[in-house]
Amino acid sequence: xxxRFKKPSINWPEMARRVPPDQKGKFIxxxxxxxxxxxxxxxxxxxxxKIDWDGYRKVMPVAGLVEKFQKSYESFTVPYPKDxxxxxxxxxxxxxxxxxxxxxxxxxxxxKEAEAQLAVVRSLPPFxxxxxxxxxxxxxxxxxxxxxxxxxxxxxPEDQLGYxxxxxxxxxxxGGH
Amino acid sequence: xxxxxxxxKENILSRITHTNTxxxxxxxxxxxxxxxxxxxxxxxxxxxxxxxxxxxxxxxFLFVHPFTGVSGPYILxxxxxxxxxxxxxxxxxxxxxxxLTWIVLIYLVTTRAGPxxxxxxxxxxxxxxxxxxxxxTEEEAIYLKTIENEKEAQMQAQGQExxxxxxxxxxxxxxxxxxxxxxxxxxxxxxxxxxxxxxxYAAESRIQQKYMIDWILDEVKEAIxxxxxxxxxxxxxxxxxxxxxxx
Numbered sequence: 001x002x003x004r005f006k007k008p009s010i011n012w013p014e015m016a017r018r019v020p021p022d023q024k025g026k027f028i029x030x031x032x033x034x035x036x037x038x039x040x041x042x043x044x045x046x047x048x049x050k051i052d053w054d055g056y057r058k059v060m061p062v063a064g065l066v067e068k069f070q071k072s073y074e075s076f077t078v079p080y081p082k083d084x085x086x087x088x089x090x091x092x093x094x095x096x097x098x099x100x101x102x103x104x105x106x107x108x109x110x111x112k113e114a115e116a117q118l119a120v121v122r123s124l125p126p127f128x129x130x131x132x133x134x135x136x137x138x139x140x141x142x143x144x145x146x147x148x149x150x151x152x153x154x155x156x157p158e159d160q161l162g163y164x165x166x167x168x169x170x171x172x173x174x175g176g177h
Numbered sequence: 178x179x180x181x182x183x184x185x186k187e188n189i190l191s192r193i194t195h196t197n198t199x200x201x202x203x204x205x206x207x208x209x210x211x212x213x214x215x216x217x218x219x220x221x222x223x224x225x226x227x228x229x230x231x232x233x234x235x236x237x238f239l240f241v242h243p244f245t246g247v248s249g250p251y252i253l254x255x256x257x258x259x260x261x262x263x264x265x266x267x268x269x270x271x272x273x274x275x276x277l278t279w280i281v282l283i284y285l286v287t288t289r290a291g292p293x294x295x296x297x298x299x300x301x302x303x304x305x306x307x308x309x310x311x312x313x314t315e316e317e318a319i320y321l322k323t324i325e326n327e328k329e330a331q332m333q334a335q336g337q338e339x340x341x342x343x344x345x346x347x348x349x350x351x352x353x354x355x356x357x358x359x360x361x362x363x364x365x366x367x368x369x370x371x372x373x374x375x376x377x378y379a380a381e382s383r384i385q386q387k388y389m390i391d392w393i394l395d396e397v398k399e400a401i402x403x404x405x406x407x408x409x410x411x412x413x414x415x416x417x418x419x420x421x422x423x424x
Binding site for chain 2 (some may be wrong): 004009011014015017018019020030034037040041044048049051059060061069073076079083085086089092096100103104107108110111115121122124130131
């Protein structure tokens with residue numbers, strides 16, 4: 001009774017911003033559910049309307065009946081439904097917090113690694129002041145290496161042995177028509 | 178973790194100052210390679226050095242300045258030419274004049290068409306260079322994008338707190354809805370019974386009244402005898418006669 005629901009306080013736009021795109025559908029259904037609950041709450045007034053006891057007293061010929069009704073109505077307290085699920089949500093949240101912490105730590109690791117790689121890339125000399133030797137040392141795959149990987153003139157991919165164009169590849173893969 | 182990391186992290190700077198193919202790298206002990214020397218990275222000059230008379234390097238002039246003074250190199254050149262001509266080292270036959278025409282032609286071509294040709298060639302070089310630069314910016318972009326994505330994922334993961342709050346609020350809303358429904362049920366029941374009683378008594382009194390009226394009327398009708406009716410009829414006729422005489 002002490003903490004009765006007053007009005008919705010969920011920050012939907014902020015939440016929508018934080019929902020990963022692949023979970024948007026779930027989010028929308030969740031929001032719809034929440035809205036139905038809100039509608040159910042709004043279907044009834046917060047406190048029921050007052051019963052016009054005096055009016056009844058005027059039209060009621062039997063003495064004492066209205067008083068009896070009023071007394072018993074006013075003395076009756078409606079029990080507030082018991083909350084059995086909030087604890088479960090709290091438990092979920094404590095479990096989730098650990099998972100989030102783990103995830104954030106792993107993600108921070110990734111960020112660190114990416115930053116290190118970024119620093120490496122940025123520390124490389126600019127291409128305009130590289131010599132062919134530096135290029136070969138930094139990019140051994142792309143650099144010209146006629147000793148280990150000789151190519152036929154004019155050194156275009158389609159002039160090499162074992163070259164297959166797109167059609168041939170497709171024919172080999174799909175088996176043709 | 179990140180599969181696209183191709184460049185080894187270890188000590189790139191040391192490898193740049195002395196490349197693998199550089200003979201110095203082979204003579205140097207391995208341990209010194211771990212420490213990158215403090216020399217700045219090599220920078221390629223974009224343009225050639227300063228020249229005088231179109232083709233003679235500035236440095237040659239600067240080299241002889243201490244011995245000969247500023248005009249010395251020119252005097253030296255004139256003296257050398259003079260010596261060459263007088264001793265017939267430079268022979269003025271037809272090849273010599275051919276050479277002069279070639280010099281004039283080369284001068285004209287380089288001054289007139291040179292800048293334009295240079296521009297075209299520079300463009301080609303720039304295009305080539307930009308291709309390389311693009312590959313590097315793309316690589317950088319991959320890492321930047323990774324960092325950004327990770328940060329966003331963290332933000333989204335932490336957004337689950339909002340979800341939990343929303344769940345709790347949903348529970349509260351359902352409880353509240355049930356409570357309000359109960360309140361309304363009590364209200365409606367009590368009010369309905371009250372209305373029932375009011376209507377019951379109203380109906381009872383109405384029916385009682387009706388029966389009472391009927392009973393009274395019946396009693397009155399029973400009390401009327403034929404003699405009484407005749408008396409009444411006579412009274413009517415008398416009244417009519419009185420009314421007729423008045424009119």
